[in-house]
Amino acid sequence: MIDLSALREKPTLTGDRVRLVPLTGEHTDGFYASTRDEEVRRLTGRHRRFSYEEVRDWCATRRTRPDRLDLAIIELPSGRFMGGLSLDEVDPDNESAAYRIALSAIEFTGHGLGREATRLILSYAFDRVRLHRVWLNVYAFNMRAIAVYRACGFAVEGRLRDALLWDGRRHDALLMAVMENEFRKAML
Template identity: 70%
Template sequence: MIDPTALRDKPTLSGERVRLVPLTEEHAEALFEATRNDEIRRLTGTHRRWSREEVRQWCRERARQPDRVDLAIVDRPGNRFVGELSLMEVDAANESAAYRISLSGIEFTGQGLGKEATRLMLRYAFERIRLHRVWLEVFAFNMRAIATYRACGFTVEGRLRDALLWEGRRHDALLMAALEHDFRTADG
């Protein structure tokens, strides 16, 4: 049975190179800039252009959401905003939730920051919230993200054909999930 207080109480999770902190309005400007990055928009399949005020409002509301966890990723020791992640669409009856992560710029990829952040969040999901399954969708062209998810214990469960239309081309999305046992095996 999941622990709903673990969804209401927004944690701070610390690793060697990143800290996950509650997403708040202080992160709004950096998050807004990330939404303007064309490569990040492509990797996340984000067609919508968010206004600065919409991003500010989104960040302001995250701490009050009792059914999800939204955290900012900040690097250590610099304390720079490098992205954000969420556990959402929590299905308490099936002990399952969706996961998403987005780094705020290509300069933060390839350094292991996303992998460390994902592992921190999965540990929280399985140990504190007591989920059994965490799932995500990733576009099939995002090979770096797929490799990171595999390293964290995610397995491909299916393919959503032509899920994204981007600049006139259609792309598949992969459905991946990590079960508690998969994560513990991958986390060593």
């Protein structure tokens, strides 16, 4: 049985190069800037441009949501905002949740920071929340993210054909998931 109180706690999780902290209004500027980055928008499939006020309100309300966990990714030792991640769509009956991560700029990719952040949140999801399964969608062209997910134990479970229309081209999305035992095996 999962522990829903672990979603209400809004923990700080620290690794070697990243710290995950509760997403709050203080992260609005960095989060807003990421919504303006064209490559970040393409990788996340976000067509809509959010106003500063919408982003500010969204960031400010994340701590009050007892049904999900939204954390900011902070680079160590600089303290720079790198992006955000979340566990949401929590299904207590089936002990599963969705995972989402978005780095705020391409400068943060390719250095293992997303992998470290993913491992930190998955450890929390399986150890503290006591989930059995964590799943995600990723666009098939995002090979770097797919490699990170595979390194953390995720496996492809399905394909959503033509799920994204971007600049006149259609792209598939992959459904990937990791079970607790697969994550533990990947961490050995």
